[in-house]
Amino acid sequence: MTDLILILVATVLVNNFLLVRFLGLCPFLGVSRNLEAAFGMSLATAFVLTLSSAVSYLLHEYLLVPLELEYLRTISFILVIAASVQFTEIMVRRLSPLLNEVLGIYIPLIATNCAVLGVALLNVQEAKGFAQSVFFGFGASAGFALVLVMFAAVREKLISADIPLPFRGTAIALVTAGIMSLAFMGFSGMARP
Amino acid sequence: MWIGIAIAVVTITGIALAAGLVLGFISRRLPGNSGDLVERVNELLPQTQCAQCGYPGCRPYATAIVDDSAPVNLCPPGGDETVRRLAALLGREPLPVATSASPASPGCVAVIDESLCIGCSWCRDACPVDAITGAHHFMHTVIASECTGCELCVARCPVDCIAMAAAR
Numbered sequence: 001m002t003d004l005i006l007i008l009v010a011t012v013l014v015n016n017f018l019l020v021r022f023l024g025l026c027p028f029l030g031v032s033r034n035l036e037a038a039f040g041m042s043l044a045t046a047f048v049l050t051l052s053s054a055v056s057y058l059l060h061e062y063l064l065v066p067l068e069l070e071y072l073r074t075i076s077f078i079l080v081i082a083a084s085v086q087f088t089e090i091m092v093r094r095l096s097p098l099l100n101e102v103l104g105i106y107i108p109l110i111a112t113n114c115a116v117l118g119v120a121l122l123n124v125q126e127a128k129g130f131a132q133s134v135f136f137g138f139g140a141s142a143g144f145a146l147v148l149v150m151f152a153a154v155r156e157k158l159i160s161a162d163i164p165l166p167f168r169g170t171a172i173a174l175v176t177a178g179i180m181s182l183a184f185m186g187f188s189g190m191a192r193p
Numbered sequence: 194m195w196i197g198i199a200i201a202v203v204t205i206t207g208i209a210l211a212a213g214l215v216l217g218f219i220s221r222r223l224p225g226n227s228g229d230l231v232e233r234v235n236e237l238l239p240q241t242q243c244a245q246c247g248y249p250g251c252r253p254y255a256t257a258i259v260d261d262s263a264p265v266n267l268c269p270p271g272g273d274e275t276v277r278r279l280a281a282l283l284g285r286e287p288l289p290v291a292t293s294a295s296p297a298s299p300g301c302v303a304v305i306d307e308s309l310c311i312g313c314s315w316c317r318d319a320c321p322v323d324a325i326t327g328a329h330h331f332m333h334t335v336i337a338s339e340c341t342g343c344e345l346c347v348a349r350c351p352v353d354c355i356a357m358a359a360a361r
Binding site for chain 2: 059063064067069072075076079080082083086087090091094095101
């Protein structure tokens, strides 16, 4: 049980996918202008990430390994992720038209989010068990959500700040992201018990 | 070696097929609530996304129709036929199509004044049904049989050479 909690802490803070591993930066910069959209996007990504990390693990363990087809994992994980994204899109459209208004365009982009594929591949590379894989996926999405919402909040404040002309827009966003990344790297000291 | 390739191909095809079947099953079995009806209303609309009804697209207008906050006759590109179908689907009275803000009445098509056209292609890019033909820096013209009268091109023209005229 403690190792599952440790995995959560590790992926949310210490090895945060966005700020320490630098995966999944597209929605990080793309959807973070608006706090509501960022929150919704992180929920959708969390759902896709957890679902696809679980299904990818099962697929790898019970189909690819027995048939000695490990070399097919990238393409089969992409298939699983695409199916999960489509599933999420169907769910969002049917269950919450309001969320669909805000997020509808961004959901297919989750399929190209490298953090999702990264989680699936890392689970396999580091030879985790099923529970660890699911917690790893959940932790990755929680870390993603945390940073995305924080960044969206900062960006909303930046709109009313007096920024020098060359820095306005994406430039100041990237500088902010860099500073946040520095802050999160401070968590690496937590890895040693 | 061929067996290996065959197994790999069958496996990937099998995964894709399974995913497709699951998604299809879920898509049919999920309760739609009003979502189902919105989808059906949306399918009756012409998908021109011209915003002449006052909503930013066909699906928002469909949602408003289902919510009962919009009448069924606001869609000029859909015309009377669409009003009739929507009224039949929802059990409401068919009304004549509401005219849009501009003086053009339904049944109009856009016409490009060729003496003014500069070939900038802004209108061609704005047309949702590809009714404008013309290459960059060459003359542009509207294919009248394709034009739905949505008027999205009129505002885009920088030399104001597009006008709405009654279809012949």
